[in-house]
Amino acid sequence: MLERALTGSTRYKKLLGVLLVFMGLGFAAYLTQWNRGLTITGMSRDVSWGIYIAQFTFLVGVAASAVMVVLPYYLHDVKAFGKITILGEFLAIASVTMCLLFIFVDLGKPMRILNVLLYPTLNSVLFWDMIVLNGYLLLNLLIGWNVLEAERKGTLYPNWVKPLIYISIPWAVSIHTVTAFLYAGLPGREYWLTAIMAARFLASAFCSGPALLIMLSYLVKKYSRFDPGKEAIDKLATIMTYAMLISVFFVGLEFFTAFYSNIPGHMDALKYMFVGLEGHHKLVPVMWLFAILAVAGVALLLHPDVRKNEKMLLAAAACVFFSMYIEKGVGLIVAGFIPNPFNQVREYVPSIPEMMIALGIWATGFFVLTVLYKIAVSVKEEVGA
Amino acid sequence: METGRRNFLKIGGICALGLGSLRVVNAFGKTETPKFTANLQALTAKRWAMAIDMKKCWEKGPPGCTDCVLACHSTHNVPDIGTQKEEIKWIWEEKYENVFPGQESGMEPEAIREKPFMVLCNHCKHAPCTRVCPTQATFKRADGITMMDFHRCIGCRYCMAGCPFGARSFNFRDPRPYIKTELNPAFPTRDRGVVEKCNFCEERLAAGKMPACVEACKCKALCFGDLEDPNSEVRKALGSQFSIRRRPELGTEPGVYYII
Numbered sequence: 001m002l003e004r005a006l007t008g009s010t011r012y013k014k015l016l017g018v019l020l021v022f023m024g025l026g027f028a029a030y031l032t033q034w035n036r037g038l039t040i041t042g043m044s045r046d047v048s049w050g051i052y053i054a055q056f057t058f059l060v061g062v063a064a065s066a067v068m069v070v071l072p073y074y075l076h077d078v079k080a081f082g083k084i085t086i087l088g089e090f091l092a093i094a095s096v097t098m099c100l101l102f103i104f105v106d107l108g109k110p111m112r113i114l115n116v117l118l119y120p121t122l123n124s125v126l127f128w129d130m131i132v133l134n135g136y137l138l139l140n141l142l143i144g145w146n147v148l149e150a151e152r153k154g155t156l157y158p159n160w161v162k163p164l165i166y167i168s169i170p171w172a173v174s175i176h177t178v179t180a181f182l183y184a185g186l187p188g189r190e191y192w193l194t195a196i197m198a199a200r201f202l203a204s205a206f207c208s209g210p211a212l213l214i215m216l217s218y219l220v221k222k223y224s225r226f227d228p229g230k231e232a233i234d235k236l237a238t239i240m241t242y243a244m245l246i247s248v249f250f251v252g253l254e255f256f257t258a259f260y261s262n263i264p265g266h267m268d269a270l271k272y273m274f275v276g277l278e279g280h281h282k283l284v285p286v287m288w289l290f291a292i293l294a295v296a297g298v299a300l301l302l303h304p305d306v307r308k309n310e311k312m313l314l315a316a317a318a319c320v321f322f323s324m325y326i327e328k329g330v331g332l333i334v335a336g337f338i339p340n341p342f343n344q345v346r347e348y349v350p351s352i353p354e355m356m357i358a359l360g361i362w363a364t365g366f367f368v369l370t371v372l373y374k375i376a377v378s379v380k381e382e383v384g385a
Numbered sequence: 386m387e388t389g390r391r392n393f394l395k396i397g398g399i400c401a402l403g404l405g406s407l408r409v410v411n412a413f414g415k416t417e418t419p420k421f422t423a424n425l426q427a428l429t430a431k432r433w434a435m436a437i438d439m440k441k442c443w444e445k446g447p448p449g450c451t452d453c454v455l456a457c458h459s460t461h462n463v464p465d466i467g468t469q470k471e472e473i474k475w476i477w478e479e480k481y482e483n484v485f486p487g488q489e490s491g492m493e494p495e496a497i498r499e500k501p502f503m504v505l506c507n508h509c510k511h512a513p514c515t516r517v518c519p520t521q522a523t524f525k526r527a528d529g530i531t532m533m534d535f536h537r538c539i540g541c542r543y544c545m546a547g548c549p550f551g552a553r554s555f556n557f558r559d560p561r562p563y564i565k566t567e568l569n570p571a572f573p574t575r576d577r578g579v580v581e582k583c584n585f586c587e588e589r590l591a592a593g594k595m596p597a598c599v600e601a602c603k604c605k606a607l608c609f610g611d612l613e614d615p616n617s618e619v620r621k622a623l624g625s626q627f628s629i630r631r632r633p634e635l636g637t638e639p640g641v642y643y644i645i
Binding site: 036037038039041043044045046048049103106107108109110112113115116118119121123124125126127130182183186187188189264265336337340341342343344346 | 469470471472473479482483484486487513516517518519520521522537538539540541542543545546547548549550551554555556557558559576577578579580632635636637
């Protein structure tokens with residue numbers, strides 16, 4: 001099947017070319033980090049994780065695109081999703097690939113990464129996150145590839161794939177839960193120390209994943225002869241609506257607990273994000289953009305007639321995706337370090353090379369995604385023709 | 386017997402795996418625990434701890450005295466990077482409101498509000514940093530010291546997120562050009578990309594010496610000893626004066642006590 005990725009229209013090749021340029025720039029920036037160390041980033045002694053870990057956290061959520069189509073299709077027999085399970089699974093593969101790359105570039109000693117396997121440490125959540133992420137990547141590769149190959153041959157996928165599909169559903173829950181546990185179990189980081197963290201991760205994953213999938217399905221429909229189907233998109237939109245409402249509700253719960261209890265440690269990070277703390281307010285405009293996008297997304301999604309309109313739905317999906325991007329991919333990680341253990345505010349701004357590396361990884365993810373989608377769409381076109 | 390190329394390769398692969406595993410089994414079979422003799426002069430304890438008598442420090446020490454910091458940082462080749470962003474420190478000064486956030490009343494005597502407090506790794510009994518480390522590069526010793534293995538650390542900085550005391554520093558760049566004190570060849574310099582922090586001078590304890598900061602303090606404000614030995618210096622100091630610890634509500638059981 002892989003040969004289908006090697007041929008394609010000029011537009012396909014141009015897209016890959018553009019992505020390769022960004023990948024190259026990111027790689028060049030990474031070489032300077034490799035030579036000079038993490039000093040080239042904006043991270044500091046006080047904010048010791050920055051956009052790398054934040055992007056990783058957000059992208060774990062995007063990987064939920066797979067389970068949100070696989071679960072209704074295989075457990076509830078929602079036939080409309082049959083055509084697009086492959087799109088969800090391939091998006092999950094691209095997302096998890098980016099997650100792993102973001103972890104890699106965040107390491108101070110990347111050449112020692114295998115120490116995680118050489119000295120397996122069961123009490124470290126990071127060890128378990130490594131297990132669940134790699135497992136999810138492998139599951140989606142095996143499932144997606146075999147189901148697609150069977151479709152191409154006009155047969156049913158091999159029997160051994162079925163249990164993997166069922167395993168992949170709770171496994172998807174595990175990647176969000178374990179990633180949330182990375183943060184939610186640390187004493188002294190009050191903003192992260194909340195029992196609702198894993199629930200928040202699941203809710204935001206279940207809206208940001210489908211949001212991107214809706215936008216990608218539109219592109220697939222526009223630029224190929226494969227139509228994911230209106231019914232599938234409508235159902236995804238419903239899922240996204242509920243998940244988005246729950247996400248916004250969960251963020252509101254954090255505000256209530258912090259501000260009604262009036263405990264400084266619980267209020268500080270929220271204050272820093274939305275109004276600034278001790279004269280420091282670099283995140284304030286970004287977080288208000290989150291608030292505006294979230295409200296706009298909810299407003300567009302609430303009425304079924306509005307979200308059934310294709311243009312409106314795309315706008316809503318973009319609002320959902322970017323608001324959740326800001327919430328997980330910018331705010332959550334940085335604000336967790338503010339104020340520092342000495343109750344001082346030390347701000348963080350990513351450096352240019354740091355952003356180039358991040359952009360390079362996004363380009364890599366989209367490169368993987370483009371190639372996988374090209375294969376899937378080619379097969380669908382052949383079968384459909 | 387009919388056999389295709391596929392089967393031949395399969396059987397060949399299994400045989401190769403079998404032969405290979407024999408070497409692994411042998412290696413494990415031969416493993417013996419390394420033989421060494423402990424230094425008989427070494428100082429040992431059930432749980433090392435420190436009591437810092439801030440009053441002694443302020444009253445007897447000359448103003449602006451940083452003997453303990455200098456002694457520690459020169460003993461351990463701690464670099465002076467020169468920026469707040471990448472600062473590396475094992476023991477340093479902070480103000481009361483920063484050391485004990487949430488405990489300040491705002492009505493403390495000016496001396497307490499303005500005078501420096503010494504902060505260092507608390508060598509917590511239930512250390513969150515060792516709990517989160519994915520490679521056991523930071524770990525607890527039986528005597529309570531929280532150790533760092535600079536050669537195993539992958540630089541993920543999870544321990545820095547886990548430490549509620551800001552005790553850990555990361556080598557964002559190669560620290561060696563920034564070592565401004567005379568190089569101590571008896572202690573390893575660090576490489577770029579690893580985390581470091583106070584080690585309660587375990588290398589000096591092993592040689593029968595007290596920690597460098599304790600030894601350097603002329604006014605004997607730093608008191609070091611075995612917390613589980615009722616006759617130790619540290620227990621006597623804590624038993625006779627009121628002391629507090631940083632963020633006790635987190636349950637990490639810090640091993641550094643402050644007498645104010």
